[in-house]
Amino acid sequence: MNKVASWSEEEVSLWLTDQGLQEYSEPLRNYDGPALLSLTTDDFKRSPLSRVMSDGGRLLLEKIETLKIEHHIDVHKNGHANGHMVLNHNGNAGSAGKAHRNGVVNGFHKELVQIPIPEPSSPQFPPEWGKTAVALVYALCCFVLTTVIISVVHERVPPKEASPPLPDKFFDFFDRVEWAFTICEINGMILIVLWIIQLSLLKHKSIVGRRFFFIVGTLYLYRCITMYITTLPVPGMHFKCSPKLYGDWESQMRRVMKMIAGGGLTITGSHNMCGDYLYSGHTVMLTLTYLFTKEYSPRRFWWYHWGCWALCAIGVFCILLAHDHYTIDVAVAYFITTRLFWWYHTMANQQALKETSQTNFFTHVWWYRFFRYLESNVLAVVPRSYQKPFSWRSLHWGHVKYTRIDSD
Amino acid sequence: MASSDHQGNKDPTNTDGTPSPGTSCPVHSHAAEEAKRNSLRKALVRHRDYVKISVPEGKGNRLPSEWWKTFIALFYAVLNLVLTTVIITVVHERVPPKESSPPLPDKFFDYIDRVQWAFTVTEVNGMVLVSIWSIQLLFHRYKAIIARRYFFLLGTLYMYRCITMYVTTLPVPGMHMVCAPKLQGDSQAKLQRVLQLLSGGGLSITGSHLLCGDFLYSGHTVILTLTYLFLKEYSPRSFWWYHLLCWLTAAVGAVCILVAHEHYSVDVVVAYFITTRLFYWYHTMANLQTLKCSPNNYLTHTWWNPVFNFFERNIQTQVPCSFCWPITWPPACLKNPCKKYSMVQ
Numbered sequence: 207m208n209k210v211a212s213w214s215e216e217e218v219s220l221w222l223t224d225q226g227l228q229e230y231s232e233p234l235r236n237y238d239g240p241a242l243l244s245l246t247t248d249d250f251k252r253s254p255l256s257r258v259m260s261d262g263g264r265l266l267l268e269k270i271e272t273l274k275i276e277h278h279i280d281v282h283k284n285g286h287a288n289g290h291m292v293l294n295h296n297g298n299a300g301s302a303g304k305a306h307r308n309g310v311v312n313g314f315h316k317e318l319v320q321i322p323i324p325e326p327s328s329p330q331f332p333p334e335w336g337k338t339a340v341a342l343v344y345a346l347c348c349f350v351l352t353t354v355i356i357s358v359v360h361e362r363v364p365p366k367e368a369s370p371p372l373p374d375k376f377f378d379f380f381d382r383v384e385w386a387f388t389i390c391e392i393n394g395m396i397l398i399v400l401w402i403i404q405l406s407l408l409k410h411k412s413i414v415g416r417r418f419f420f421i422v423g424t425l426y427l428y429r430c431i432t433m434y435i436t437t438l439p440v441p442g443m444h445f446k447c448s449p450k451l452y453g454d455w456e457s458q459m460r461r462v463m464k465m466i467a468g469g470g471l472t473i474t475g476s477h478n479m480c481g482d483y484l485y486s487g488h489t490v491m492l493t494l495t496y497l498f499t500k501e502y503s504p505r506r507f508w509w510y511h512w513g514c515w516a517l518c519a520i521g522v523f524c525i526l527l528a529h530d531h532y533t534i535d536v537a538v539a540y541f542i543t544t545r546l547f548w549w550y551h552t553m554a555n556q557q558a559l560k561e562t563s564q565t566n567f568f569t570h571v572w573w574y575r576f577f578r579y580l581e582s583n584v585l586a587v588v589p590r591s592y593q594k595p596f597s598w599r600s601l602h603w604g605h606v607k608y609t610r611i612d613s614d
Numbered sequence: 615m616a617s618s619d620h621q622g623n624k625d626p627t628n629t630d631g632t633p634s635p636g637t638s639c640p641v642h643s644h645a646a647e648e649a650k651r652n653s654l655r656k657a658l659v660r661h662r663d664y665v666k667i668s669v670p671e672g673k674g675n676r677l678p679s680e681w682w683k684t685f686i687a688l689f690y691a692v693l694n695l696v697l698t699t700v701i702i703t704v705v706h707e708r709v710p711p712k713e714s715s716p717p718l719p720d721k722f723f724d725y726i727d728r729v730q731w732a733f734t735v736t737e738v739n740g741m742v743l744v745s746i747w748s749i750q751l752l753f754h755r756y757k758a759i760i761a762r763r764y765f766f767l768l769g770t771l772y773m774y775r776c777i778t779m780y781v782t783t784l785p786v787p788g789m790h791m792v793c794a795p796k797l798q799g800d801s802q803a804k805l806q807r808v809l810q811l812l813s814g815g816g817l818s819i820t821g822s823h824l825l826c827g828d829f830l831y832s833g834h835t836v837i838l839t840l841t842y843l844f845l846k847e848y849s850p851r852s853f854w855w856y857h858l859l860c861w862l863t864a865a866v867g868a869v870c871i872l873v874a875h876e877h878y879s880v881d882v883v884v885a886y887f888i889t890t891r892l893f894y895w896y897h898t899m900a901n902l903q904t905l906k907c908s909p910n911n912y913l914t915h916t917w918w919n920p921v922f923n924f925f926e927r928n929i930q931t932q933v934p935c936s937f938c939w940p941i942t943w944p945p946a947c948l949k950n951p952c953k954k955y956s957m958v959q
Contacts, residue, residue, distance in 0.1 A: 362719045369716060373708045373783040435879040437719045438784075484880060533781035534830060538884065545891055548912035556911070558904060564851075565901035565932050567894035 210273050213239030225269050229258050243274060272318060330585050333412040337580050341416040344576075345423035348430070352487070353462045353470070355430045359481035361450050362437050369439040376526050376533045382442060387528035390488060391473045393521035397495040397514060404499055406595040410588050414502055416580055417554070418494075421546055424573060425490050428542060429482075438483040442529040447480035486531045489539035492521045497547045502590055553577065555587045676930040679758040683925055687762040691769035694776070698833070699811045701776045703804050705827035707796050708783045715785040722872045722879045728788060732874035736834055737819045739867035743841040743860065750849060755936045760848055762925055763900070764840075767892055770918060771836050774888060775828075784829040788875040793826035832877045835885035838864040843893045850935055896922065901932045 213221070215238050219231045233254040234242070249255055250263030371377075405411050405418070440447065451457045461479065468476020470487065496518040500511050522540070525531050553559045553568050560578065562569045571577075717723075751757050751764070786793065797803045807825065814822020816833065842864035846857050868886070871877050895913060898905070899922065905911050906923075913919070 364716070364719065369718070369785075370710070370714065372715070372785065373710065375781045432880050432883065435721045435883065436881075439715075439718065534778055535782075537778065537781065541888075544915075545895075548915055549891075549895070552905075552912045556905065556908065558902060559898070565898070567898045570890075570894060 210239045210243060210276070213242070218242050221273075227266055227269070230255075230266060233258060242270060245270060272320065275318060331410050331413060331588060332583050333410070334583065335412050338412045338416040338419070341419035341423070341580060345419040345426075348423040348426040350462075350466065352426045352430050352433075352482075353465045355434050356465070356479050356482045357458050357461050359433055359437055360447070360479040361452070363447065363481040364437070364439050366440050366443055366445065371439060371441050371443065372532065374441070374532050374534075377441070377529055380527055382444065382529040383524075383527045386524040387472060387530050390492075390521040390524040390528065390530075391471050393517045393524070394471075394488060394492050394495075397492060397499070397517055397521075400514065401495045401499050404503060407592045408502060409591040409593045413584055413588055414498075417550065418498055420573075420576070420580060421550060422490075422494060425494070425543060425546060426487070429485055429487060429490070432484045432538075433482050436484070437481050438532065440480050441483065441532050444529065445480055446478070448478040483531055483535050485539040485542065486525060486535040487539075488525055488531075489522055489536045490543050492518045493540055493543045494547065497544070501551070502588075504590055550577070554581050554584065557585065677756055677759060677933060678928050679756070680928065681758050684758045684762040684765070687765035687769070687925065691765040691772075694769040694772040696808075696812065698772045698776050698779075698828075699808050699816070701780050702811065702825050702828045703807050705779055705783055706793070706825040707798070709793065709827040710783070710785050712786050712789055712791070712793075717785060717787050717789065718878065720787070720878050720880075723787070723875055726873055728790065728875040729870075729873050732870040733818055733876050736838075736867045736870040736874070736876075737817050739863045739870075740834060740837050740841075741817075743838060743845070743863055743867075746860070747841045747845050750845060752940045753937045754848060755938045756933050757940075759929060759933055760844070763896065764844055766921070766925060767840060767896060768836075771840065771889060771892065772833070775831060775833060775836070778830045778884075779828050782830070783827050784878065784881075786826050787829065787878050790875065791826060792824065794824040829877055830881050831885040831888065832871060832881040833885075834871055834877075835868050835882045836889050838867045839886055839889040840893065843890070847897065848933070848935060900926050900929065903930060 215235060218234065218237055218239060222228055222231050222234065237245075245263070245267065247263060247267065250267075255263060401418075405415055408414055448461070451461075465476045465479070468474035470477055496514050499514050503510060522536060525536060526533060549568065549571070554577075559566055559568050560581070562574075568574075751761055754760060794807070797807075811822050811825065814820035816823055842860050845860045849856060868882055871882060872879060895916075899911075899913050905913065906926075916922075
């Protein structure tokens with residue numbers, strides 16, 4: 207091969223075509239060998255070279271590097287095989303025999319083997335805030351639907367005189383404690399605040415937030431269905447249900463607004479409507495926030511996990527103690543929440559489960575398509591890494607211990 | 615060597631997350647391989663001129679029958695059925711009388727009035743499905759494994775049902791229901807009722823179901839749904855007409871429960887949900903070998919995971935669909951592949 211330094215413009219153009227880069231022939235038509243060798247990345251930032259390919263000229267520069275190496279070997283004829291051998295001026299290279307022009311010593315070949323270096327893989331956890339927004343809208347829709355259904359069901363609750371509270375095993379053993387429901391709601395609020403703080407500290411908050419909104423929305427949607435189809439009577443005679451508004455849409459809308467504004471909590475005085483018993487929304491929120499805080503916090507914070515578990519358990523116990531829900535409501539809520547959480551996360555963490563196949567029944571759930579949409583670009587387990595929420599530099603100050611399971 | 619044997623048996627579709635072999639994975643235990651190697655070593659000591667060529671385990675038996683596990687599962691199911699019957703008898707005493715606690719408002723009942731013979735249709739459908747399933751099970755080659763799964767799921771669903779029935783007692787769904795009188799504390803008569811219920815299989819047709827209070831959730835729906843799911847899963851994929859017929863039978867049966875006003879809508883919905891989720895969960899865990907040992911598998915957080923491991927530890931592949939004559943007459947087990955081998959399998 208001729209030395210690159212002596213190439214003319216035609217030879218450069220031929221070489222470009224040979225390498226499959228004929229698109230560069232036009233902008234580089236006035237470049238000869240030395241000019242080609244002197245190309246740098248800055249040249250590719252300006253037009254016309256910046257417009258040829260989107261990689262900033264990387265591919266071409268790599269090939270030029272290869273050429274330079276060949277050029278370099280050409281120049282140092284005997285040089286590189288066994289260190290730099292001193293060339294004998296007479297042309298006799300001593301024990302190595304006749305020096306080859308190509309610098310081949312002891313079988314060192316001149317053809318270069320290009321070792322393809324894989325590109326650094328694209329980030330495995332693209333934020334995709336758009337999808338998180340979709341999940342948030344879905345959750346809000348489900349909340350609003352739940353509130354509307356509660357106000358509809360309220361009209362159908364049988365009065366407590368006509369339909370007394372159903373027999374319940376827990377109520378047989380434990381009498382009602384009046385302030386217990388306040389404890390439950392306070393615990394719920396603490397857990398939610400903790401979860402929001404934790405979410406804002408997570409690095410991949412968009413992905414985790416998306417998951418939370420989707421699961422919460424789906425649980426409330428299921429709750430709409432179970433509340434609507436069969437109406438249970440009030441669990442205790444202590445209930446003060448608002449009077450029924452037979453068909454008065456305006457007042458009903460006002461009630462819905464009031465409930466949404468108050469978050470459906472009794473503490474805020476927004477929850478005067480009856481009939482939303484099967485299944486318990488309070489249990490759902492307590493259990494779900496506990497599961498999420500445990501899942502996305504460092505493994506070694508066992509005291510934190512235990513604290514949250516205690517908050518959740520006490521909250522659930524207090525719901526029953528206050529005789530505000532039947533035991534069946536709480537049991538079903540716990541079951542559905544845990545199963546949905548585990549199902550979703552197992553599907554999200556195993557690539558094998560994201561594809562439909564004969565053996566994979568997980569894809570038979572109705573929300574599978576939505577799940578694919580949300581999780582299609584998340585290709586691995588979301589690592590637990592943290593960063594300050596509003597810093598302009600993302601620092602990884604919460605270092606995760608590198609164990610076999612954690613992978614960051 | 616143990617690890618190479620181990621890898622020979624692993625499912626080829628290995629994805630990320632599997633720990634290295636030899637760690638505490640309940641499925642791949644090395645006890646069997648150890649025993650084999652020890653006996654082989656002893657034999658070798660006697661014949662020192664042999665050169666040992668380690669051949670990987672090969673097919674082995676990836677689907678061992680292990681009838682004793684099936685009997686344990688059967689025992690578990692029977693135990694839960696008996697427990698359910700006892701709980702029904704107990705709950706019956708606590709059902710509020712229909713005069714003081716009228717039937718709860720139900721959306722389905724608002725739209726559809728009661729049809730008297732509908733419940734008979736449900737029970738007939740249920741019996742038909744169960745008999746077809748028994749025949750299919752009898753002719754299946756791997757009946758031990760499948761029966762084990764069926765009994766385990768049935769037992770667990772009935773156990774959950776015990777819990778939900780017991781904690782809260784719903785009133786009767788309709789004024790038409792005739793409940794047997796309450797026996798306040800008469801244990802012997804209660805025992806008699808339990809036996810009567812068991813012998814009649816809990817069906818109204820046989821006249822054994824006069825007890826009220828077992829509403830949440832519906833056992834009839836559980837049987838219909840579970841039997842349909844099993845029928846569909848363990849029959850040839852190309853028998854779409856068969857699957858459709860079974861689906862119709864199950865669906866008509868479930869709807870007729872509501873039409874007969876024998877259960878609330880929420881009972882049927884919850885029963886369907888719990889049955890399908892449990893079935894899918896169990897079978898996905900059983901079919902995907904990588905899940906059994908994966909650390910990212912939240913499915914192991916269920917309480918029945920150790921029982922699952924016990925039953926499915928030695929099953930290393932998905933149960934194929936092949937049938938044979940039930941009585942193992944020597945040339946009888948024709949390996950009859952009933953699926954076309956396509957790229958998917």
